[in-house]
Amino acid sequence: MHLISYITSRSQISEKSIQNTIELLNEDCTIPFISRYRKEKTGNLDEIEIGQIVQLKEQFEALEKRKVSVLKILEEQNVLTSDLKQKIDKTDDLTTLEDIYLPYKKKRKTKAETARKNGLEPLAKMIMSQRINDLDYTASKYTSNEVESSEKALEGARFIIAEWINERTDIRNNIRYQLERFATISTKIIKSKKEDEKAQKFKDYFDWSENLSRIPSHRLLAILRAESEDFIRVKIEIDNERALQKMEDRIIRSQNKCAEQIELAVADAYKRLLYPSLSNEALSIAKEKADEAAIGVFTKNLQQLLLGAPLGEKRILAIDPGFRSGCKIVCLNEQGDLLHNETIFPHPPQNRDTDAIKKISSLSDAYKIEAIAIGNGTASRETEQLIKRIHFKNEIEVFVVSEAGASIYSASKIARDEFPDYDVTVRGSVSIGRRLADPLAELVKIDAKSIGVGQYQHDVDQSKLKKSLDATVEHCVNKVGVNINTASASLLSYVSGIGPKLAENIVTYRNENGSFSDRKTIKKVARLGGKAFEQSAGFLRIKNGDNPLDDSAVHPEQYPLVKKIAKDVGKNISDLIGNSSELKQIDLNKYITDTVGLPTLKDIISELEKPGLDPRKKAKAFSFNQNIKSITDLHEGQLLPGIVNNITNFGCFVDVGIKESGLVHVSNLANTFVKDVNEHVALHQQVIVKVLEIDVNRKRIQLSMNYK
Structure with missing residues (x-):
């Protein structure tokens, strides 16, 4: 199979568009460049379609590389026939290729290998022929010092037959089909961990069962995390009797003693070889699909975050709030340069709020501040209330800004290079102010995994996650465009071709x-x-x-x-x-x-x-309910303003101004069926939610947007 036909058979893209796109990719053209400036060649493909071609191209190349490796091994073993080579050449997926290679794969010492060394393979072949009338007599001929009896001879032959059964592609595919259609995933709590405080967040999965093909990605990843943390045991199950019967129907053609031996070998092959391997394969495939779904959620969220509304080139006073250690203040000019920094102590235990108000007021006048950015961490609400008490000479907008990843940035080499003479607290405050002015320009400096908009991001395939997130950042940067005279090296590095x-x-x-x-x-x-x-x-x-x-x-x-x-x-x-x-x-x-x-x-x-038009909206100020300061201030039925701060496949999380974000489950998003959460809400969208349920002990809040 050739590359073009491989991609054509797996996509809805025309052959000509695929051919031309691959030519451009082979010329080291980037996806953003091809999508934006080579539309005539590609047939106007968008970045998603070009990305699909890239992915399929990589899959094909991995398959071809594996084929070369397998063919080389088979040649070295002197077992490569023209028919076998042709079979391998025609193979178009890795699973089938590995099944073809399985009988020739070098194995560790197995029961079947020992039986062969003891000369029992001819007996196994005779049993499989199912034409022996006196099996006991035939088996007795294969006794030796290593094989002490006819029973041992028959057992060894069964080990060989079990291995043959395990290597049969049709049988493996049939079990795969049953696993794909009918497998259930079930969980049981490890009794000694039932009262473990850390295990309580997985309480829903202490005793759970569900069809493996239909389990949502977030649930599977949660279950697998609970298993990895040794709180639960996980099993993949199908109807074993049905599976065995289908295997026997494919092999047994007689009713003599050979059939009895084959039946035993079938059971052994299934229990010892086929089921452990293929159930693990099925779980691995389910995990891969769950990874893709979780990565998809992460990339959508990241894209929305990076393309979040910028305030623009304004003079900003940024505050990283705190109690005992005080609130770190920085003043930034329109280009985000640091003009001034100091610390105020308006909150307990110092309570120097009057001094803090005077200081913020004087700094705002001195540096002609146009907006204030407050980090949304500890003491955020108290600091926001303090700011609202100040009577500024000029109108100043106040924004509460996500701190996610600010501490990662402040300790990074990028931050040290930018501000070698300042400590991490100053750098963190600068990051808060700059991400208000331009979220994209600032957030590209932070490892995307640390931004806090993912779903089980530490449990998914890390190389796939990084690749997807890098592509998302690249897409966003090139969608907006970059001012080459002001952009940081971090931002410039994501520009196509740089x-x-x-x-x-x-x-x-x-x-x-x-x-x-x-x-x-x-x-x-x-x-x-x-x-x-x-x-x-x-x-x-x-x-x-x-x-x-x-x-x-x-x-x-x-x-x-x-x-x-x-x-x-x-x-x-x-x-x-x-x-x-x-x-x-x-x-x-x-x-x-x-x-x-x-x-x-x-x-x-x-x-x-509209040359150089920024596709992003402009930032809007927002105020939480000032009477809500902790989860204990909530009560069922309340309507609260909030900001969507994370989106998952099962709903969205909303910040209502306290430490814990509330969940709007997918069933409470709208009065119609919700197929895709992103079609109903966007990251950082300002919403009104209704409190449905509060679990103070587990620190969980259930919210609804479907209350009218």
Whole structure:
């Protein structure tokens, strides 16, 4: 099977689009670049479709690599026949390939191998022929010093037959089918752990049973975590009698003593070889699907978080609140540079709230503060209430900002390099302020797993998770675009075609030579060659540069085309930009060529209408119910304002202004069936929720958005 046919058979994408996309990928083009600037070649595929091609391409290459390895081993064993080679060549999935290879796989010392060494394979073959009339007499001929009796001879032969049965692809696939359709996963609490305090969060799974194919991803991951922490035992079960009967029906064709021996061998093969292996395989497949679902939830949440509403270039006073250690304050300018920092102590045990109010007021005046960002951790509500007592001379918006990952950033090398003369508390406060101004620019500095919007992220395949999260960050960065003259190396590293090393080189060039005045100058950056420029230029913005197109998503390769369009309508490019009425009248068909079609032309016109438009909304201030300070202040029936701070497959979590977030279960999201939670809520969405149930001991809050 060839790569193109492999991908075609597993997707709904046309062969031509696949062929052209693979050519671009082989030329080291990135997914964002291909999706945005090569629409004519791909047939207008989006990033998801291109990502699917990339994934299938990797699967195919892994399969081909394994085939080469298997063929080499079989050649070395001198067992590779033309039929076997052809069979392997035609195989299009790894499971089938491994089943074909199984009989030739080098095994540890097995019961079957011992039996063969004792000369019992001919007896096993005779039994399998099912034509022996006097089996006891035949078996007695195979006794020896190692095989003491006919019974031992028959037992050894059964071990060999069990191994043959285990290696039969049709039997393995039949059991796989039964596991796929009918398997249940059941759990039992380990008695000695029943009262363990840590085990209580898994209380729902102390005695649980469910169809394995239908178990939700979050439940399976929770069960597997409980098992790994040694609180419960997990079993995968099917109807054993039915499975054995189907195996016997495929093998036994007689009713003599050979059939009796085969029946025993079938039971042994199933219990000792087939079921342990294939039930583990079934659980592994279920876990893989659960991982994919959990990673999907994480990537959706991360994308929403990274594309969260920025406040923009404002002067911000950021506060990392605390009680005993005080509240760390920093003042930032419009570019996020640190202007001032100090600590105030408005809360217990010091209670110097009057001094704190005077200090915040004077700093706001001195540094012309336009917004205040308060971290949502310890003492957040108390600090917010303090701020609301202050009468500022100018209007200042107050925002409560998620601290998730701020401590990770503050202790990182990136933070130390940015602020070598300040401690972690100052760095953390700066991060809180900057993520209000631009969540994307700040959050890319933090390991995505530490941002706190995942679902069992530590339990899923870590390499797949990292790959998916990196792709999500890359997508978000390139969707928004990056100001090359202000972006950090962390942000630049996610730009299509750049990467960490070139990002550092860009910052070094900027520090040594000043701001970039046009996109052509980017080529002067060390090691940034033609390919990197092609891939990155359209996503790098230059504000107030020499060429107005440099602050747009129009790729430099299309500048001559834009110049021709402007000339044809009798305008300068700068006069054409933002001139919607003029742009709408342009006949795009006049400019279609072999390489430029309507998709690219429409993108160009759209970009000229609103060059460099940020696709994100603007940040809005929000206030929690000031009377709710802890879980004990809640009561059933309350309506509360809240912010969605995490989304899962089973619902969403809402911050109502206390330490514990409440769960809006999927059944309480709407008055209709909810297939996808993301279709009903978005991360950081401001909502009104109704309190349904409070469990103070377990610190759980049940909420509803379906209360009207």
